[in-house]
Every structure is written in C-alpha cells, then in structure tokens.
Amino acid sequence: MYDFELVKPKTLREAVAALQAEDAQALGGGQTLLPTMKARLAMAEQFVALSGIDEIKGVCLDDDGRICIGGGTTHATVARECAESYPALASLAGRIGDPAVRNRGTIGGSIANNDPSACYPAGALGSNATIMAEGPNGTREIAADDFFLGMFTTALEEGEIVSEVKFPVPERARYEKFIQPASRFPLVAAFVAKFSDGVRVAITGASSSGVFRWTEAEEALSADWSPDAVKGLTAPDAGEMISDLHGDGAYRAHLVKVMTARAVAAA
Amino acid sequence: MAKVTMNVNGKSRSAEAEGRTLLVDWLREGLRLTGTHVGCDTSQCGACVVHVNGDPVKACSVLAQELDGAEVTTIEGMANADGSLGTVQQAFQDYHGLQCGFCTPGMVMAASALLKENPQPSEAEVRHYLEGNICRCTGYHNIVKAVMAASGQQVEPVAAE
Numbered sequence: 001m002y003d004f005e006l007v008k009p010k011t012l013r014e015a016v017a018a019l020q021a022e023d024a025q026a027l028g029g030g031q032t033l034l035p036t037m038k039a040r041l042a043m044a045e046q047f048v049a050l051s052g053i054d055e056i057k058g059v060c061l062d063d064d065g066r067i068c069i070g071g072g073t074t075h076a077t078v079a080r081e082c083a084e085s086y087p088a089l090a091s092l093a094g095r096i097g098d099p100a101v102r103n104r105g106t107i108g109g110s111i112a113n114n115d116p117s118a119c120y121p122a123g124a125l126g127s128n129a130t131i132m133a134e135g136p137n138g139t140r141e142i143a144a145d146d147f148f149l150g151m152f153t154t155a156l157e158e159g160e161i162v163s164e165v166k167f168p169v170p171e172r173a174r175y176e177k178f179i180q181p182a183s184r185f186p187l188v189a190a191f192v193a194k195f196s197d198g199v200r201v202a203i204t205g206a207s208s209s210g211v212f213r214w215t216e217a218e219e220a221l222s223a224d225w226s227p228d229a230v231k232g233l234t235a236p237d238a239g240e241m242i243s244d245l246h247g248d249g250a251y252r253a254h255l256v257k258v259m260t261a262r263a264v265a266a267a
Numbered sequence: 268m269a270k271v272t273m274n275v276n277g278k279s280r281s282a283e284a285e286g287r288t289l290l291v292d293w294l295r296e297g298l299r300l301t302g303t304h305v306g307c308d309t310s311q312c313g314a315c316v317v318h319v320n321g322d323p324v325k326a327c328s329v330l331a332q333e334l335d336g337a338e339v340t341t342i343e344g345m346a347n348a349d350g351s352l353g354t355v356q357q358a359f360q361d362y363h364g365l366q367c368g369f370c371t372p373g374m375v376m377a378a379s380a381l382l383k384e385n386p387q388p389s390e391a392e393v394r395h396y397l398e399g400n401i402c403r404c405t406g407y408h409n410i411v412k413a414v415m416a417a418s419g420q421q422v423e424p425v426a427a428e
C-alpha cells in the first residue's frame with residue numbers, strides 16, 4: 001500500500017473541510033477501501049477517517065417514524081439496534097460478511113461504494129430510504145431512487161459524506177440473500193417491502209448496472225402479496241445480468257425470481 | 268510517522284506507525300507480538316482477528332493510527348495469569364482443534380468473542396459465527412467441538428466426513 005497522511009476529525013464539519021484538500025478521500029470502516037488500497041487500485045495523499053465522528057454514529061427515530069442511521073454506524077450496531085424496530089434491515093446488516101467485517105464496515109461506506117453485489121443498496125432502495133449527504137455547501141437529501149446510478153456510481157459529489165440514511169418502516173419486509181460462499185457477498189439477493197401504498201422490490205448482485213427495482217414484481221405483488229404472484233412472472237432479461245464463473249446471466253435471472261418469492265414467503 | 272499508544276493485553280504500549288501501517292503490522296513489528304498471523308492480507312481469512320475495545324476485528328484491515336488509545340487483546344493475552352492456557356485455548360488442544368496452527372490465533376479470538384456474546388451457542392451458531400475464519404487443515408469439525416467444549420456444553424463425537 002502506498003503511504004498517505006491520515007487525518008482523524010472529531011466532527012462532521014471538520015471532516016467535510018478536510019475532504020476539500022486536494023487528493024483527499026473518506027475512509028469509513030475500511031473493509032472495502034483498505035483491501036483496494038493494498039491492491040493499489042485506490043490511493044490518495046490524504047485519507048479522512050470518519051470513525052472518530054460520534055455525531056454520525058447510532059440509530060434513532062425521527063418525527064415521521066423513520067429509522068435514522070448515522071453514516072458511520074457499523075453493520076453490527078444496525079443488526080443489534082434495529083432488531084425490533086426494523087427486523088428485515090437488522091437481518092440484512094447481520095448477514096453482511098462475517099462478525100469482524102460487521103464490527104468495522106459502515107452503512108455510509110457500503111452505500112457510497114455501491115458495489116453491484118452489496119446488501120445495503122438493496123435495503124435502501126427497497127425501503128425507499130433517503131440519503132443525507134453533507135458537503136461544503138450544506139446538506140442534500142437524496143431519494144434512494146435518485147442515488148444509485150449504476151455499478152460503483154452514486155449521486156454523491158466529490159467530497160460529500162453520507163451522514164445519515166433515513167428508512168421508512170414498511171408493514172412487512174424481508175431480505176433474502178443467496179450467498180456466494182467464497183466472498184460472502186450475495187450472488188443474488190432480493191429486498192421486498194410492503195407499504196400501505198404499494199410494494200417495492202430491490203435486487204442486488206444480478207444486474208450489470210447495479211442494484212435495481214424489479215417493477216414487474218412490484219406491480220404483481222401490490223395486486224397480490226404472495227410468492228405465487230412472482231412465480232408467474234417472466235424473469236428479467238438474462239442479457240442484462242452479470243455473467244461470471246459463479247453464475248451466468250440466465251442463472252442469475254432465475255435467481256432473481258426465486259429470491260423474490262422466498263423473501264415474500266418469509267416476510 | 269506518529270507515535271501510537273494502545274492498551275494491549277492490559278499494558279500501555281507505544282510504537283511508531285506510518286499512515287498506512289496496519290494494526291497487524293504494528294503489533295507484529297512494532298511490539299514484536301507475533302502471535303497474530305497474516306494469512307491472506309486481503310480481509311478474507313480471519314487469521315489476524317484480535318479484539319479492539321472488546322469486539323473482534325481483522326487486524327489486517329484497520330489502520331494503527333486510527334486506534335490510538337484503543338484497548339486491544341491479542342492471542343498473547345488469552346493465557347491465564349499463571350501462564351497456563353486459557354479455557355478456549357485448552358479446549359482447542361484437548362479436542363485437536365488445530366493441525367498446523369496458522370489459523371488458530373484468529374479462531375481462538377473469534378471463538379472467545381462468540382462465547383462472550385452467546386455463552387451457550389448451538390453448533391449451528393458456532394459454525395455461522397466462525398464463517399470469516401478459514402482453516403485449511405482441520406475440516407472444522409474439531410474446531411466446532413473445541414468451542415462447544417469451551418462453552419461447557421456436552422460435546423457429541425463429531426466424525427470426520
């Protein structure tokens with residue numbers, strides 16, 4: 001790994017200011033970034049550690065009943081603290097990687113990274129979450145629908161920090177992950193959420209353009225909330241799915257259906 | 268370079284660290300505590316697991332400078348005060364939970380974190396918790412047996428498959 005200077009701000013303001021330096025990058029839990037830096041696929045002169053900023057850690061409830069998770073909150077904390085308030089999200093967080101990864105990795109890092117196989121992007125998109133981005137010009141609110149712009153691409157601007165993610169709590173929800181056992185990431189996973197005004201279905205691990213909403217399933221499930229409603233649907237186009245040695249496009253397209261139906265059955 | 272101080276196995280210890288110095292290198296090279304192993308260096312294998320402020324983390328995937336002031340326990344801190352093996356270590360010996368021993372420090376640290384959180388885990392819970400710890404030798408059965416025994420539970424003979 002190339003050497004760099006590490007700065008450790010205590011407040012969000014200081015972190016935003018530090019990220020204004022030329023060639024500076026945020027460091028969340030480092031569970032994606034450090035391996036990438038070791039492989040020399042990422043580097044910067046200055047890394048800004050977010051782990052010392054207490055104001056972006058923890059879980060609370062806002063006036064609209066949304067669960068607000070600080071961007072620096074670890075997966076382990078979400079698994080523990082949302083177990084009653086939002087079990088589907090807690091179970092998603094509690095199955096990311098392994099216990100040691102969950103003690104360092106953060107929701108802000110996962111969402112900012114937008115790995116096409118990551119878990120949180122499906123949870124945020126499926127829950128219709130709002131992402132709070134803190135930058136030099138203040139705070140921006142970005143709907144999940146406008147945030148995830150394709151593989152490793154988001155609506156975040158240079159130097160912006162995910163300070164909080166706000167989750168409306170659905171009537172019923174579930175995350176079903178078909179695990180790729182070597183990486184422990186999903187091969188394909190589905191997050192389904194039933195709200196009073198309709199159903200949302202977010203799929204990760206499948207599409208070569210990253211997390212997406214499977215709108216056909218959303219329509220079918222809004223009309224008939226049952227695993228059978230999914231079984232009758234045509235799977236997404238295999239040509240648009242990721243194809244690699246772990247599973248080709250047709251296999252992944254099939255898994256999209258299977259995991260969605262399982263999620264509905266278990267919700 | 269910066270001087271980094273942590274409480275390691277109950278003692279205040281200091282050593283220099285560059286920005287990029289990983290906790291595992293700070294422990295092994297800075298403090299000469301070589302019990303913590305590097306298996307993969309890519310965050311996959313868990314050989315480097317230590318406890319930071321009580322929680323298991325991969326020492327190859329966290330920066331030393333970030334942990335200035337932290338409390339760290341390594342495998343060297345797992346023995347009893349008189350130098351005899353701690354409960355989890357002794358169980359690994361009794362149940363042949365190791366062969367080459369390379370993964371063992373990480374296994375012991377992960378297993379003891381599990382038992383702190385869940386003192387009487389089921390076999391399935393042990394296997395699930397140790398998901399991030401890879402062993403190339405044992406086939407895991409004896410590791411699971413050792414953890415069950417360390418928790419004071421009845422250990423069914425686990426036949427090698």
Ligand SMILES: Cc1cc2nc3c(=O)[nH]c(=O)nc-3n(C[C@H](O)[C@H](O)[C@H](O)COP(=O)(O)OP(=O)(O)OC[C@H]3O[C@@H](n4cnc5c(N)ncnc54)[C@H](O)[C@@H]3O)c2cc1C
Pocket residue numbers: 025026027028029030031032033034050071072095096097098101104105106107108109110112113115117118119120160161162163183184185186309310311
């Ligand atoms: C063995 C292993 C298994 C894993 N399994 C899974 C899995 O099953 N599912 C899954 O989803 N993930 C998995 N991960 C990835 C893990 O969840 C990471 O923690 C996560 O992807 C990145 O979060 P982080 O806090 O570690 O961010 P970092 O690695 O520190 O950063 C990632 C990127 O986000 C940026 N960043 C970090 N925090 C913020 C912020 N608050 N605001 C803006 N930008 C930020 C960084 O600059 C960097 O570009 C796994 C990782 C490992 C090592």
Ligand code: FES
Pocket residue numbers: 304305306307308309310311312313314315316325326327328
């Ligand atoms: S050496 Fe740290 S996980 Fe393998």
Ligand code: FES
Pocket residue numbers: 364365366367368369370371401402403404405
């Ligand atoms: S005992 Fe050799 S790797 Fe586990």
